[in-house]
Amino acid sequence: MTKPTRFTDIAAAIIDLDGTMLDTAPDFHAAVNRMRADFDLTPLTQATIINFVGKGSEHLIRRVLSVDYNATQVEHHFETALTSYQRHYLDINGAHVTIYPDVCEGLQALREKGLRLACVTNKPIAFALPLLEKTGLRDFFTLVYGGDSFPRKKPDPMPLLQVFREFNVAPSQVVAIGDSSNDAIAARAAGCWVLNVPYGYNHGESVQNIDSDGIVTSLLDAANRISP
Numbered sequence: 734m735t736k737p738t739r740f741t742d743i744a745a746a747i748i749d750l751d752g753t754m755l756d757t758a759p760d761f762h763a764a765v766n767r768m769r770a771d772f773d774l775t776p777l778t779q780a781t782i783i784n785f786v787g788k789g790s791e792h793l794i795r796r797v798l799s800v801d802y803n804a805t806q807v808e809h810h811f812e813t814a815l816t817s818y819q820r821h822y823l824d825i826n827g828a829h830v831t832i833y834p835d836v837c838e839g840l841q842a843l844r845e846k847g848l849r850l851a852c853v854t855n856k857p858i859a860f861a862l863p864l865l866e867k868t869g870l871r872d873f874f875t876l877v878y879g880g881d882s883f884p885r886k887k888p889d890p891m892p893l894l895q896v897f898r899e900f901n902v903a904p905s906q907v908v909a910i911g912d913s914s915n916d917a918i919a920a921r922a923a924g925c926w927v928l929n930v931p932y933g934y935n936h937g938e939s940v941q942n943i944d945s946d947g948i949v950t951s952l953l954d955a956a957n958r959i960s961p
């Protein structure tokens with residue numbers, strides 16, 4: 734099936750955070766290695782850690798513990814490691830991040846077209862909100878949902894379905910934009926459109942293999958293809 738190049742009758746956009754708006758890889762790298770140091774574990778490279786990002790903190794911590802521990806040991810240390818990681822992440826949050834090119838321009842363009850914007854991330858809401866404030870992105874969004882805002886997170890469609898309800902829009906009026914297959918699976922299950930950016934973290938896999946409605950070079954490129 735040919736992919737649409739333009740999306741019309743759109744009323745809202747759902748934007749992912751890590752790997753889509755912000756390059757948070759250096760924050761994840763620093764926080765995970767501080768946690769590992771608490772366990773006398775050797776540091777991991779940023780490239781290794783970033784492959785585990787996108788499915789929430791619990792997934793990340795289990796994966797970075799499993800580099801050294803077997804499954805039983807991972808579960809034994811999990812709660813302490815998660816608490817340590819959360820403390821370090823909150824301490825670091827935003828210290829090393831950069832905004833990807835054309836993010837503010839893209840969000841501005843979407844707002845000027847009259848779209849309502851929701852940020853749906855798997856980052857815990859207590860990390861996501863201060864980070865959006867610090868980077869000046871918070872005010873673009875009417876809604877912000879984190880990985881712990883609902884019982885289930887992406888790739889489950891639950892947070893996206895809640896956005897449709899809050900905005901009172903049909904799935905066909907919504908475009909989700911994210912960097913990973915996780916975002917696309919959630920969007921497909923929710924029934925909305927989905928575009929991928931190629932520059933983020935797709936669990937170490939090529940974005941070309943994601944089942945989405947297209948790849949855009951930036952949020953501004955996405956905005957240029959979307960109209961109300």
Ligand SMILES: O=C(O)COP(=O)(O)O
Pocket residue numbers: 749750751752786787788789790853854855856857887
């Ligand atoms: O797993 C995370 O913490 C980040 O996830 P996100 O890409 O949904 O923002």
Ligand SMILES: [Mg+2]
Pocket residue numbers: 749750751752753787911912913933934
């Ligand atoms: Mg992401």
